[in-house]
Amino acid sequence: MKAAVLKTLKEPLVIEDVPLPTLGPKNVLMKVKQCGICITDIKMVSGVRPTGNLPFIIGHEGVGIVEDVGKEVTHFKTGERVLMDPLLSCGMCLNCSFGRDNMCESRRLIGITNETPGVYAEYGVIPERNLYKLPDEVSFSDGVLINSLLSPAFHGVKRMDFKASETACVYGLGSIGTMTILALKAFGASQIIGVDINEQALKNAEKFGLDYVINSKKEDPVKRIRELTGGKGVDVAFEVVGNHETILQAIYSTRHGGRTCILGVPFYHVVIDFKDALGFFHELSEKEASIIIAWGYTRQEFPMMLNMVKKRLIDFSPCRTKVIPLEEVNEGIKWTGEGKYTRVIIEF
Amino acid sequence: MKAAILKKLGTLLTIEEIPKPQVGENDVLMKVKAAGICIADMYTLRGERPIKLPHILGHEASGVVAEVGSKVKKFKTGDRILGNAIITCNECYYCKNDLEQVCNKHTIVGTDGGTQGAFAEYYKLPEGNVYHLPEEIPFDQATVITSPLASAYHGVRIADIHRGDTVVVYGGGAIGYHAMLGALSYDSVRVFMIDTVDKKLELARKAGAAEVMNPSREDPVKRILGLTEGRGADVVIEAVGLNQTINQAILSVGKAGRLVFMGAPFGKISFEFENYRQSFLFKEIKMTSSITNRKDEMPQLIELVRTKKIDLSRSVSLKLPFEKINEGLEIVKNDVGNLIRVVLEFD
Ligand SMILES: [Zn+2]
Ligand SMILES: [Zn+2]
Ligand SMILES: [Zn+2]
Ligand SMILES: [Zn+2]
Numbered sequence: 001m002k003a004a005v006l007k008t009l010k011e012p013l014v015i016e017d018v019p020l021p022t023l024g025p026k027n028v029l030m031k032v033k034q035c036g037i038c039i040t041d042i043k044m045v046s047g048v049r050p051t052g053n054l055p056f057i058i059g060h061e062g063v064g065i066v067e068d069v070g071k072e073v074t075h076f077k078t079g080e081r082v083l084m085d086p087l088l089s090c091g092m093c094l095n096c097s098f099g100r101d102n103m104c105e106s107r108r109l110i111g112i113t114n115e116t117p118g119v120y121a122e123y124g125v126i127p128e129r130n131l132y133k134l135p136d137e138v139s140f141s142d143g144v145l146i147n148s149l150l151s152p153a154f155h156g157v158k159r160m161d162f163k164a165s166e167t168a169c170v171y172g173l174g175s176i177g178t179m180t181i182l183a184l185k186a187f188g189a190s191q192i193i194g195v196d197i198n199e200q201a202l203k204n205a206e207k208f209g210l211d212y213v214i215n216s217k218k219e220d221p222v223k224r225i226r227e228l229t230g231g232k233g234v235d236v237a238f239e240v241v242g243n244h245e246t247i248l249q250a251i252y253s254t255r256h257g258g259r260t261c262i263l264g265v266p267f268y269h270v271v272i273d274f275k276d277a278l279g280f281f282h283e284l285s286e287k288e289a290s291i292i293i294a295w296g297y298t299r300q301e302f303p304m305m306l307n308m309v310k311k312r313l314i315d316f317s318p319c320r321t322k323v324i325p326l327e328e329v330n331e332g333i334k335w336t337g338e339g340k341y342t343r344v345i346i347e348f
Numbered sequence: 349m350k351a352a353i354l355k356k357l358g359t360l361l362t363i364e365e366i367p368k369p370q371v372g373e374n375d376v377l378m379k380v381k382a383a384g385i386c387i388a389d390m391y392t393l394r395g396e397r398p399i400k401l402p403h404i405l406g407h408e409a410s411g412v413v414a415e416v417g418s419k420v421k422k423f424k425t426g427d428r429i430l431g432n433a434i435i436t437c438n439e440c441y442y443c444k445n446d447l448e449q450v451c452n453k454h455t456i457v458g459t460d461g462g463t464q465g466a467f468a469e470y471y472k473l474p475e476g477n478v479y480h481l482p483e484e485i486p487f488d489q490a491t492v493i494t495s496p497l498a499s500a501y502h503g504v505r506i507a508d509i510h511r512g513d514t515v516v517v518y519g520g521g522a523i524g525y526h527a528m529l530g531a532l533s534y535d536s537v538r539v540f541m542i543d544t545v546d547k548k549l550e551l552a553r554k555a556g557a558a559e560v561m562n563p564s565r566e567d568p569v570k571r572i573l574g575l576t577e578g579r580g581a582d583v584v585i586e587a588v589g590l591n592q593t594i595n596q597a598i599l600s601v602g603k604a605g606r607l608v609f610m611g612a613p614f615g616k617i618s619f620e621f622e623n624y625r626q627s628f629l630f631k632e633i634k635m636t637s638s639i640t641n642r643k644d645e646m647p648q649l650i651e652l653v654r655t656k657k658i659d660l661s662r663s664v665s666l667k668l669p670f671e672k673i674n675e676g677l678e679i680v681k682n683d684v685g686n687l688i689r690v691v692l693e694f695d
């Protein structure tokens with residue numbers, strides 16, 4: 001089968017013929033229809049994120065059609081449309097046992113962890129447990145948007161126990177930030193305020209249905225958010241940057257009893273310094289505020305997301321996707337780095 | 349009636365005869381039997397909390413009903429009662445949205461300027477701030493319920509403790525100690541208490557702590573990880589409010605853990621870890637601060653104390669007659685003997 005193979009760090013991927021992976025008894029052979037290109041993939045190619053032994057096939061955001069099933073597979077049959085969850089959890093450790101498989105003690109990721117090759121390839125072998133049926137109403141590209149970008153945003157909104165009619169602000173309007181907006185709309189937010197420093201990102205995010213946008217380079221976002229919420233602050237703030245300054249701004253933007261969701265995963269060291277002596281006292285203690293971290297996504301969220309997208313409660317039409325053939329994968333990686341698209345997607 | 353009056357900051361209180369408070373139609377007048385001395389009183393005496401002088405302090409009182417206003421329905425003369433001194437406005441956004449603990453305009457009767465406190469023979473509160481005190485609970489213990497236990501228990505409820513959880517408490521003072529008692533009211537919970545004062549650790553041990561740790565002798569984070577198979581605690585309650593303990597608290601909590609900040613830090617706080625992702629992000633923790641308390645928590649709290657699910661028998665470390673109030677304030681101010689609570693008694 002054809003695959004884009006990472007052979008040398010910092011070098012373009014090489015498209016070549018590789019043997020079809022072997023199908024274990026609990027596995028499904030998925031004919032890959034589409035696969036998203038992730039920032040994580042770029043970090044692996046550039047060597048920022050350790051990959052282990054090379055050559056290796058990356059790619060963890062796949063959707064496709066069941067080509068063949070292992071002997072013990074009971075839930076899938078040939079021809080079915082499917083979406084993969086790349087997170088391999090054990091199902092047995094303490095965290096898995098209470099439904100937090102995002103923190104599984106032996107967490108591995110298809111297409112990221114070295115022993116489990118990914119789906120920048122015509123076929124992928126995926127454990128049955130990691131597949132979900134993709135309803136006919138949900139396109140393959142929408143499937144990629146679910147397992148690549150909606151999943152962490154949806155997890156964040158869900159973890160915040162977001163209630164209909166609540167107000168929210170989102171710091172950072174990149175791909176996951178805009179997905180957070182879509183999830184918030186689906187959960188019934190009454191007001192969504194977006195904050196970024198990039199004019200282009202702000203302009204793009206407006207299409208997603210923001211009530212207000214704030215360029216935090218031009219005005220103090222905390223002050224503006226308080227004005228927009230009758231002096232109180234929002235019910236829930238989402239921090240999708242992973243930066244000291246925006247984490248503080250997000251906390252300061254919430255009302256008394258408000259919640260701040262830290263969704264941003266920085267690739268550098270972060271210190272959360274409440275600058276002035278009474279910063280912590282006023283913004284956390286007196287407000288009885290919460291800071292809640294959301295990381296990744298959990299298994300039980302996939303059926304929820306699929307149903308909500310199927311019912312059009314979450315509508316991806318404002319997203320900008322670019323579909324490319326496998327042959328253009330290296331250009332795709334470049335475009336992903338430039339951040340012009342919600343997702344660049346390889347199609348087979 | 350006799351009352352202890354603060355006339356000038358930096359001077360002793362003077363006990364004088366003054367008229368009894370006037371009872372409004374919704375008020376209950378308490379004949380005070382016992383009143384606790386709180387750290388908050390120290391802030392006032394040090395001039396750190398604005399106040400109008402002369403002032404009568406005291407917000408942790410229990411006693412019997414002396415008189416009721418014409419519209420009071422639930423109480424009659426002679427009833428044993430305790431008071432919760434926090435009056436919420438019932439009108440602000442937060443009061444209307446079931447968040448009375450963060451009411452914008454709350455007053456604490458006895459602490460805030462213009463109110464009259466419980467360091468006096470009689471103390472007046474609105475009916476909504478008064479609770480029946482069961483026979484099983486002595487007056488001195490009842491004062492502990494009104495403020496330190498109420499605040500601590502509010503934080504314990506925020507911590508969302510489950511059966512079988514490991515709960516770590518940083519700080520064995522009045523709030524931390526009572527947070528520990530609150531945590532122990534849940535079945536099969538083990539509590540580790542951390543403090544730099546051995547006397548406080550001894551007391552915590554007697555009151556049910558499974559393990560105690562003195563950070564001046566050992567690294568509590570290391571010990572906690574050792575006692576939890578490397579996982580960290582399910583719940584951590586921080587009741588000190590120092591940068592170091594706040595950071596240790598975050599390092600002590602395990603994946604999916606809950607952290608409650610009960611110490612009100614007046615110094616600069618900075619979360620800083622050797623590994624931000626591993627120590628913080630990837631643990632997916634929830635951190636919440638806890639402030640004051642809520643009225644809906646009082647009845648269950650009184651019931652927990654009545655049934656001894658929360659045992660306050662060690663909470664009153666010293667009882668003094670009301671006349672010795674200045675001596676009591678001095679002891680609390682200088683933290684002599686690391687007492688949990690000093691309570692004044694009226695005959
Ligand atoms: Zn990805
Ligand atoms: Zn697991
Ligand atoms: Zn008090
Ligand atoms: Zn209010």
